[in-house]
Amino acid sequence: AQSVTQPDIHITVSEGASLELRCNYSYGATPYLFWYVQSPGQGLQLLLKYFSGDTLVQGIKGFEAEFKRSQSSFNLRKPSVHWSDAAEYFCAVGASYTGTASKLTFGTGTRLQVTL
Amino acid sequence: EPEVTQTPSHQVTQMGQEVILRCVPISNHLYFYWYRQILGQKVEFLVSFYNNEISEKSEIFDDQFSVERPDGSNFTLKIRSTKLEDSAMYFCASWGQGGREQYFGPGTRLTVT
Numbered sequence: 396a397q398s399v400t401q402p403d404i405h406i407t408v409s410e411g412a413s414l415e416l417r418c419n420y421s422y423g424a425t426p427y428l429f430w431y432v433q434s435p436g437q438g439l440q441l442l443l444k445y446f447s448g449d450t451l452v453q454g455i456k457g458f459e460a461e462f463k464r465s466q467s468s469f470n471l472r473k474p475s476v477h478w479s480d481a482a483e484y485f486c487a488v489g490a491s492y493t494g495t496a497s498k499l500t501f502g503t504g505t506r507l508q509v510t511l
Numbered sequence: 512e513p514e515v516t517q518t519p520s521h522q523v524t525q526m527g528q529e530v531i532l533r534c535v536p537i538s539n540h541l542y543f544y545w546y547r548q549i550l551g552q553k554v555e556f557l558v559s560f561y562n563n564e565i566s567e568k569s570e571i572f573d574d575q576f577s578v579e580r581p582d583g584s585n586f587t588l589k590i591r592s593t594k595l596e597d598s599a600m601y602f603c604a605s606w607g608q609g610g611r612e613q614y615f616g617p618g619t620r621l622t623v624t
Contacts (some may be wrong), residue, residue: 431615437617438602439554441615485554498544499604501553501555
């Protein structure tokens, strides 16, 4: 069974500082990996996704993530955080069977607070 | 850009009542999902639906829950007899053939009193 661990429940960074949110996954094969962002009371917005190929993926809003198979990780990064980035961030894993869309398994989320 | 829509945005119901949450997936998508998120917790998979039948369901999705695609556009989640612990945000998602992304709707907040 697939699973996701986000070890940091809450992170506070200063505006303009760099950010890294950690995500570790468990899955028997190469997974599909996703990062979603959720603002309070809102739905889920996809930031970026990884399926294969280049292990460094670029997303929206200046975010990027790097897939490291040896560490079973898919950490999210941003070089300079803006106050509007304050939100909850969820890492998710999907099974990579060909031709079938599988469920997503989400981590528990990391709440990002940005101080001015 | 196509989007998944959900109605209502907020539903309040009394314990024991039946509720139906509605979703309109993206028109050419074939796979549909329901997830829920209890306040302050992670998003949890409930059920996936393909070709007019459930393809996978979680242990949360017991006999009190059912899903249906009553016509060519809607996808519904029914809870027959709501409990307090059903209070959550319910997200619908859809996935297109050959696609690699689930598109999520904005959610329906269900409050059971």
